[in-house]
Amino acid sequence: MSAITLTPRALYEQVAEQLRQRIFRRELEPGSWIDELKIAEEFGISRTPLREALKVLAAEGLVTMKVRRGAYVTEMSEKDLRDVYHLLSLLESDAAAVVATRAESSQLQALQALHTELEAAVQERERFFALNEQFHMLLLELADNRWRSQVVTDLRKVMKLNRHNSLFKQGRLEDSLREHRAILAAIMAHDAPAAAQAMQTHFAQGLAAAT
Numbered sequence: 001m002s003a004i005t006l007t008p009r010a011l012y013e014q015v016a017e018q019l020r021q022r023i024f025r026r027e028l029e030p031g032s033w034i035d036e037l038k039i040a041e042e043f044g045i046s047r048t049p050l051r052e053a054l055k056v057l058a059a060e061g062l063v064t065m066k067v068r069r070g071a072y073v074t075e076m077s078e079k080d081l082r083d084v085y086h087l088l089s090l091l092e093s094d095a096a097a098v099v100a101t102r103a104e105s106s107q108l109q110a111l112q113a114l115h116t117e118l119e120a121a122v123q124e125r126e127r128f129f130a131l132n133e134q135f136h137m138l139l140l141e142l143a144d145n146r147w148r149s150q151v152v153t154d155l156r157k158v159m160k161l162n163r164h165n166s167l168f169k170q171g172r173l174e175d176s177l178r179e180h181r182a183i184l185a186a187i188m189a190h191d192a193p194a195a196a197q198a199m200q201t202h203f204a205q206g207l208a209a210a211t
Helices: 008-024 036-043 047-060 078-102 105-120 125-143 146-159 172-188 192-210
Strands: 063-066 070-073
Touching: 008 036, 008 047, 036 047, 047 063, 047 070, 047 146, 078 125, 078 146, 078 172, 078 192, 105 125, 105 172, 125 146, 125 172, 172 192
Parallel strands: none
Antiparallel strands: 063 070
């Protein structure tokens, strides 16, 4: 089997993903300057694919490019956070209503199974975070609107820039889980208005905990 040669495009996308994960893990803190020379040396690459990667992250809102100063990890203001939550609430409540209306039995079973995993992970914070995001993304997948999914995916990346993730707050995991139960119950009952309202409540409570 012949070796795979990475194209420049594949290389900068890989670099973008590495930097993205460092930002999410807070190895690159919001507001911090990104040392291009140091990172290029660490990755063993030229600055060209690194700069292309930074453009990708800038388009996602994770990096801010400053004239003659370079690239910085984006800082989220309270207004930024409120704006992101507002849009996510609108888009995901609509998705929940669509799923409540249209979802087939097998799809609802998949949603229920994921929620059961979420219930079991309430004492494992990192696993809970991952499953929580999977639950929301599965709802979007079932709602079957790729444009909405694309926008929500980008907004959720930006939401991770918040220094004080709402799920870190005391008691928030349990509250979030109760809100998920309400969302799921409305969807399983095929009650679209209740599903939308439950999702809006979920984001309102999440925002209150995050600010």
